[in-house]
Amino acid sequence: MSTPAPYGAWPSPIDARLTAAHDGRPESVAHLGDDLWWTAPRPAEGGRRTLVRRRPDGTEESVLPAPWNVRSRVVEYGGQPWAGAPGPDGPLVVFVHFADQRLYAYEPDRPGAEPRPLTPLSGVGGGLRWVDPVVHAATGEVWCVLEEFIGEGPTDVRRVPAAVPLDGSAAENRDAVRELDTDRHRFVTGPKLSPDGQRAVWIAWDHPRMPWDGTELKIAEVTASGPFTGVRTLIGGPEESVCQAEWAPDGSLIAATDRSGWWNLHRVDPATGEAKPLCPREEEFGGPLWRIGSRWFAPMENGLIAVVHGRGSTRLGILDPDAGEICDAAGPWTTWTACLDVRGSRVTGVAAGPLSAAEIVELDTVTGRARAVAARHTDAVDPAYLPHPEERVFTGPGGREIHAVVFPPRHPERHGPEGELPPYVVRAHGGPTGQATADLSLDIAYLTSRGIGVVAVNYGGSTGYGRAYRNRLRGQWGLVDVEDCAAVAAALAAEGTADPGRLAVRGGSAGGWTAAASLAGTDVYACATVIYPVLDLAGWATGGTHDMESQYLESLIGPFAEVPERYAERSPTERADRISAPFLLLQGLDDPICPPEQSGRLLERMAGRGVPHAYLAFEGEGHGFRRADTMIAAMEAELALYAKVFGFAAEVPELEFRN
Known part of the structure; x- marks a missing residue:
């Protein structure tokens, strides 16, 4: 039987140690x-x-x-x-x-x-x-x-x-x-050898483009020694992103390109570059090439193609390229990652669902049976403590669509007091070309099982919804992402789902930027958790980060030489005087992407302003926390922030605030 208890203070078996272990x-x-x-x-x-x-x-x-x-x-x-x-x-x-x-x-x-x-x-x-x-x-x-x-x-x-x-x-x-090449491009993927051993293909791109902006599919003749010869571009360019290319066993060339506005599969003629769509849909059959070697599709020996595809959520399907038809695998999995492998008639990949963490799943394409075969999910806790995510579409400024995943509070034995609405944490993903999904996340359940709702916002700029949705952020970083997160928070409050006085924003990396920019640019949130963030645009654009993203702001903000004022106007370090809500700042001290110097600048400008804030720095951690003790400290500190600001009791160490 469920009994009332204050939101945030519900007893939960999902502690930080359990979450970090999984x-x-x-x-x-x-x-x-x-x-x-x-x-x-x-x-x-x-x-x-x-x-x-x-x-x-x-x-x-x-x-x-x-x-x-x-x-x-x-x-x-x-x-x-x-x-x-x-x-x-x-x-x-x-x-x-x-x-x-x-x-x-x-x-x-x-x-x-x-x-x-x-x-x-x-x-x-x-x-x-x-x-x-x-x-x-x-x-x-x-x-x-x-x-x-x-x-x-x-x-x-x-x-x-x-x-x-x-x-x-x-x-x-x-x-x-x-x-194997003569250093023609700044960025490349590994070369793929044709079945006859005569040709190789790879993907290349250059500054200031990111790989989801524009890449080129290169082809060349293979030599026994020395570099390739006859290097040329087959498809791609400044406004066309090719994210994967594979030789099929019959020697044909398959590529995922977004020339239609969506990453769809095409058969590419190696001689002419003519590209024929195999299954034109307003769905994604590819994604952002953050990690070199990502594999959203895999040709099979029988001429079929295993594909990860979808709009928002993803499915594993088998594409008949001649008929242009897909048969999807049945099962509870709603998110498939880009690491497919094929062996004979079997396809193997990594998938997760709302009640199952990522596991290795095998599809037998002869029988149609899909099953987890390795790294199998086992329930770490009673599933009754896990949230039931809801994929929703909200309306933003100008009537634009905003995709989000809502994770309501859920507990088998507790509910909120009558007349009280739950606090909600708005999560901004990284990238900013990332994507929030509806699969099981124990760090989300860590909050929802205690009575704190979570909404993960796929703000404009996110992947999974086509190129036009992705391009909304061009020149608008710090505006569109902030507006979209605020619009979703306001909508949840207006419909009676969330307490408008107990809203928080939280994010890491590019999401940390959105969280910090939200504090400086809106009055929607009562507090924020900011994790290894971008905070100083000018510093980041002038040698303050690694090579791949060193010119990323040329598209996200605009050319620094032409619009330097934007870099100052939008940087939280330059708008520290506008921050009035408490925040927690978490930083890895070995982070080459968002260096700790950025966090240091914000802390210097917040000193003595009377705004409560806490800073936790972790030795040996880079961009993305990987050590169990770090993750435990970070999760408990985040919960302590919400307990302090939202006014509930939590069995975690109290935060030491600066002012």
Whole structure:
């Protein structure tokens, strides 16, 4: 029987320690022979990622013990960090180790084998980094992307498709690495070899574009030694984003491009570049290329194509490219990530749903059966404590649509007092080309099970709703995102869902910017949680961040040389005098993307102004918290903020406010 209790103070079995222990998801799924492999998070082991192997009998084992950490830092967001191939003594695995960013080769079935380095170290800047490897055992090479620092600054860098010898001859000799292109573009993905071995394709783009603005699909002839020849662009350009390209087993070329306004699949003629849509829909069959090697579709041997597609929520489907028809897999999963793998008639991917965290799911395309086969979700708590998310569309300024996911408070034994409305936290995702989804998130349930509602806003600029929706943020960052979040908060208050006096805004990275900008630009919120944020646009645009995003503001704000006043007008550091609501600021001290200096500037300008605020900085954490102790401290501090401001009791350490 449910009894009334103040919102925020409901007893919950979902504590910060439990939530941190279940943080992260499996990634980079692929088959080697009959075995399934993937990378898995280990929050309790310093936040490292290990490589896991599942044998046909269902047993799972961590292949690499601590301190091995399978994770790339190319463009700081990384991407596909490992690859493998069958060998005479069992599988050969090639992976990137996070600590030194070298490529290593490892044969786990060979007695006494240890990982051996394939690439050298470099003392220049960020050194040598690698991502998106593919093992070509026949030629004794690994094709991948090389990121090479040529100076000490974060933008003193070049990237090029490269071939690394498997015999280890490049481990101490940089010259043994074969560069496959002539350094034509600032950013590239790993090259894909055609089935006949004659041609290779890859994706490239340049500053100031981001990959969802415009990329080029490149093709070239393969040579036995030296770089590719006859490099040319097939499709793409400044206003066309190609996010993935694959050779089908029959030698045809498939690419996901948004030339129609949506990332749809096209068959591309390698000779002429003519692109024929395979299934034209106002849905996305691709996404933002933050991580190099993302795979939203995978051609199959029978001519069909496995696809992740949808508008907002995503599904796994099998596309018949000749008929243009899709048959979707049945199941409880509403979010599929971009890491599909195919083996024969089976498709494997990572998926989650409202009541299940990310797990590895296999679809048998012959029987139509989909089932979780590895990293299976198990209920950490009674599902009665989990929220039931609602995907909704709100109306924003000028009548524009705003997509959002509402997570109402939910508890099997508590409800709010009569006449009281729950507090709500407005969550702004990162990117800002990210996307909030309706799948299970224990850090959201951490709040909703205590009686605090959450609404995750897919403000203008988010992906999942087409290019026009994504382009709303061009020149408008700090305006459209702030307005959309405020409009959703106001709508929830107006309809009687949320308490208008107990609204908070919260976000990390670009979402941290939106949270801070909301405090400086609106009076909607009673408090905010700001996590590893962008705060000073001018500083960020003039050498204050890493290379990939160093010119991102050219599109989000406008060219710095032409509109410098916008950079000052919108920066929370320059508008600190307008901030009057309490806030919590969380920062990793090893963050190369949103450096702690940005947070320091805001704190300096808030000092002595009488606005309560708290600052927690974490040694050894970068952009995105990965260590269990960090996540626990951050979650408890956030709850403590809401308890203090919204007026309820919480069993967490009290925040120490500055003024």
